[in-house]
Amino acid sequence: MGELRLMKGNEAIGEAAIRAGVDAYFGYPITPQSEVIEYLMAEKPYERTGMVVLQAESEVASINMVYGAAATGKKVMTSSSSPGVSLMMEGVSYIAGAELPCVLVNVVRGGPGLGTIQPSQADYFQATKGGGHGDYRMIVLAPASVQEMSDFVKLAFELAFRYRNPAMILSDGVIGQMMEKVELFDPLPRWTEEQITKLSPWATTGKPSTRERNIITSLDLRPHVQEQRNIKLQNKYAIIQEKEVRCEKIACDDAEYLIVAYGSSARIAQKTLDIARAQGIKLGLLRAITLWPFPSKQIHELLDHVKGILTVELSAGQMVEDVRLAVEGKVNVAFYGRMGGMIYTPEEILDVLKAKIIGE
Amino acid sequence: MAEIRMEDITRPENLVYKKTPLMTDNILSYCPGCGHGTAHRIIMEVVEELGLQENTIGVCPVGCSVLAYDFMNVDMQQAAHGRAPALATGIKRTWPNRTVFTYQGDGDLAAIGTAETIHVCNRGENFTMIFINNGIYGMTGGQMAPTTLEGMKSSTCPYGRDVQTMGHPLKMTEVVATLPGTFFVSRQAVHTPSAVRKAKKAIRMAFENQRDKKGGISFVEIVSNCNSGWKMRPVDANHWMEQNMFPFFPLGDLKVDGKLVK
Numbered sequence: 001m002g003e004l005r006l007m008k009g010n011e012a013i014g015e016a017a018i019r020a021g022v023d024a025y026f027g028y029p030i031t032p033q034s035e036v037i038e039y040l041m042a043e044k045p046y047e048r049t050g051m052v053v054l055q056a057e058s059e060v061a062s063i064n065m066v067y068g069a070a071a072t073g074k075k076v077m078t079s080s081s082s083p084g085v086s087l088m089m090e091g092v093s094y095i096a097g098a099e100l101p102c103v104l105v106n107v108v109r110g111g112p113g114l115g116t117i118q119p120s121q122a123d124y125f126q127a128t129k130g131g132g133h134g135d136y137r138m139i140v141l142a143p144a145s146v147q148e149m150s151d152f153v154k155l156a157f158e159l160a161f162r163y164r165n166p167a168m169i170l171s172d173g174v175i176g177q178m179m180e181k182v183e184l185f186d187p188l189p190r191w192t193e194e195q196i197t198k199l200s201p202w203a204t205t206g207k208p209s210t211r212e213r214n215i216i217t218s219l220d221l222r223p224h225v226q227e228q229r230n231i232k233l234q235n236k237y238a239i240i241q242e243k244e245v246r247c248e249k250i251a252c253d254d255a256e257y258l259i260v261a262y263g264s265s266a267r268i269a270q271k272t273l274d275i276a277r278a279q280g281i282k283l284g285l286l287r288a289i290t291l292w293p294f295p296s297k298q299i300h301e302l303l304d305h306v307k308g309i310l311t312v313e314l315s316a317g318q319m320v321e322d323v324r325l326a327v328e329g330k331v332n333v334a335f336y337g338r339m340g341g342m343i344y345t346p347e348e349i350l351d352v353l354k355a356k357i358i359g360e
Numbered sequence: 361m362a363e364i365r366m367e368d369i370t371r372p373e374n375l376v377y378k379k380t381p382l383m384t385d386n387i388l389s390y391c392p393g394c395g396h397g398t399a400h401r402i403i404m405e406v407v408e409e410l411g412l413q414e415n416t417i418g419v420c421p422v423g424c425s426v427l428a429y430d431f432m433n434v435d436m437q438q439a440a441h442g443r444a445p446a447l448a449t450g451i452k453r454t455w456p457n458r459t460v461f462t463y464q465g466d467g468d469l470a471a472i473g474t475a476e477t478i479h480v481c482n483r484g485e486n487f488t489m490i491f492i493n494n495g496i497y498g499m500t501g502g503q504m505a506p507t508t509l510e511g512m513k514s515s516t517c518p519y520g521r522d523v524q525t526m527g528h529p530l531k532m533t534e535v536v537a538t539l540p541g542t543f544f545v546s547r548q549a550v551h552t553p554s555a556v557r558k559a560k561k562a563i564r565m566a567f568e569n570q571r572d573k574k575g576g577i578s579f580v581e582i583v584s585n586c587n588s589g590w591k592m593r594p595v596d597a598n599h600w601m602e603q604n605m606f607p608f609f610p611l612g613d614l615k616v617d618g619k620l621v622k
């Protein structure tokens with residue numbers, strides 16, 4: 001059993017980064033995730049593992065520091081919250097276009113604009129549908145506990161390096177700020193120079209006489225070559241969609257009704273499930289863990305016994321569009337959301353389920 | 361007078377100059393007469409002469425030199441417009457023993473990337489910055505740059521830069537020289553053989569400082585021509601540069617060994 005600690009979600013991200021053998025963290029403070037960089041600065045990981053922690057002058061700078069270091073094969077990450085992540089979007093597009101592995105954390109707050117510092121899930125579109133320019137995808141993981149805040153740092157790096165692609169942990173102010181027990185994984189050593197050049201032969205680490213120079217770029221002005229670059233990306237995304245979907249199905253086997261949710265909403269909906277089951281309602285919960293790739297097939301497979309679906313999100317309804325695409329009109333898909341930092345209760349969700357889905 | 365024959369000139373024993381292997385054989389994409397190619401060459405010569413080729417990582421900008429990686433035979437990264445100093449920070453912080461340099465135009469370094477420029481110079485990152493100031497946006501077809509001179513015409517100030525409404529030309533090199541994190545700051549040109557020699561000396565100093573971990577940014581501005589953007593013939597552009605750019609952007613060292621030159 002790994003070391004047990006009581007931690008905030010944001011602190012767990014910081015501790016997991018050190019333990020995952022991360023080489024550098026670059027970030028800029030913003031509520032509700034400033035504890036990530038505060039934890040890292042207090043923890044002095046440069047003494048523990050040699051990890052670099054640097055407060056950048058902006059999120060624009062942090063994501064581009066990530067680009068530079070990621071292009072050398074190093075394990076690097078940044079974290080922010082919604083307005084800061086918006087600033088990073090140009091950089092993310094470049095990183096995806098240049099096929100660089102790195103990890104981003106978005107502890108989402110309510111928008112649009114400066115919005116609020118309270119939790120929200122309204123950055124789903126930005127994370128899963130682009131956000132930056134061009135046809136690219138990020139792998140998006142949605143933790144629903146402090147435990148997963150820690151575990152997903154390790155997982156996100158594994159996926160990022162397996163596919164040479166940016167991976168995002170899409171959390172929110174609830175998971176970032178709450179304290180829970182977390183079992184920390186055993187520390188991994190940082191990669192040596194030999195390991196980096198072997199694992200990432202494409203990396204710009206300085207050109208030895210034994211190889212051609214390495215170039216990291218997203219640019220090609222020749223349309224036929226740029227189209228091939230795009231096709232290569234799309235082929236990679238198709239493999240990720242086939243192999244990396246993750247979701248948790250709770251009480252789905254005999255479910256007549258289904259809630260689809262992720263992150264903090266899934267935690268709340270789990271309580272709704274308990275209350276509903278106690279009332280004899282055959283409710284199931286599908287918690288999306290990867291938001292991209294989305295568990296479309298896994299939702300569709302449940303339609304042989306599920307008669308109606310409620311999607312709950314702390315937004316005006318974003319993931320619900322993917323649920324509807326997955327369901328292909330076969331059953332009714334209703335939506336319930338709260339915005340601006342407001343959060344629903346389990347009972348509130350059950351009332352909506354009864355009114356919009358069961359009551360029909 | 362004896363006739364000079366080509367075979368005599370190209371005999372190995374008569375060679376006085378050879379292209380550095382750190383410049384590739386790719387044909388330069390720059391307009392004939394442009395200073396970018398000369399600047400590339402002397403940077404790569406310095407990297408070769410200091411024996412740093414296996415150790416060097418370069419960052420190219422968005423601008424005419426976006427394709428510098430086609431010509432410089434070292435590991436290279438291509439940055440978003442203005443962000444090269446942030447990339448270089450990421451590289452240097454995680455590979456402190458590598459030689460890292462950025463190569464940026466005036467739009468890149470002194471407009472869209474102003475924050476990154478100021479902050480790497482203020483943090484005293486230990487890498488080398490080369491700043492090509494041609495007073496205009498070359499790549500996008502000759503629009504006004506932060507360094508466009510007062511009264512100078514461009515496609516976005518077709519009646520000349522009016523400083524009342526368009527702001528004043530920015531002396532970024534003077535600005536960074538005042539910051540505590542710069543160790544060496546110099547302004548040079550590459551339009552004549554003697555200017556090239558001086559510029560190369562400054563660039564060598566900028567790479568030596570980094571190699572010797574003197575601490576802080578070594579920053580070399582090269583005042584250069586953009587004959588296409590300025591709509592001049594190359595020779596006229598060089599004369600115009602001497603007469604108009606150099607008085608406003610005077611050549612020479614601004615800061616040496618961390619101390620401002622009086």
Ligand SMILES: Cc1ncc(C[n+]2csc(CCOP(=O)(O)OP(=O)(O)O)c2C)c(N)n1
Pocket residue numbers: 422423424425441464465466467468469492494496497498499500505586
């Ligand atoms: C974010 C962004 N904004 C605008 C552009 C368009 N753009 C490309 S190069 C350039 C100006 C380059 O000028 P400079 O840095 O002076 O370099 P030069 O081409 O003169 O060498 C601009 C505005 C871009 N590529 N990206």
Ligand code: SF4
Pocket residue numbers: 389390391393394395396424494498499585586587588589
């Ligand atoms: S447009 Fe200007 S800066 Fe660009 S290559 Fe031509 S002369 Fe040089």
